[in-house]
Amino acid sequence: MAQRGTHQTRRRAAATPLRVVVDLNRCQGYAQCCFMAPNVFWLHGEEALWYDLAPDETRREQVLRAAAACPVQAIFLEWTEDASSDEAPETHA
Numbered sequence: 001m002a003q004r005g006t007h008q009t010r011r012r013a014a015a016t017p018l019r020v021v022v023d024l025n026r027c028q029g030y031a032q033c034c035f036m037a038p039n040v041f042w043l044h045g046e047e048a049l050w051y052d053l054a055p056d057e058t059r060r061e062q063v064l065r066a067a068a069a070c071p072v073q074a075i076f077l078e079w080t081e082d083a084s085s086d087e088a089p090e091t092h093a
Helices: 002-015 032-036 057-069
Strands: 018-022 041-044 048-051 075-079
Touching: 018 048, 018 057, 032 041, 032 048, 032 057, 057 075
Parallel strands: none
Antiparallel strands: 018 075, 041 048
């Protein structure tokens, strides 16, 4: 039974929507992300970085590699909770 629970956890984590955030003040325009995930990151002009805020699941591995390749670590990835999650929502007072 433990294996089944582990499989469900992995499947849920893989299905969690990915959100990309780039600190444009930190970004220096090295464009390593554009090479690693060209359908998610692209340059507009010579220095302006444009990117897809919520790439689809098929791009997940490319986005992870792009974030790792950023020489100034300007790419941040967030995994948002899916509305169909079994977990109770966290509340803050």
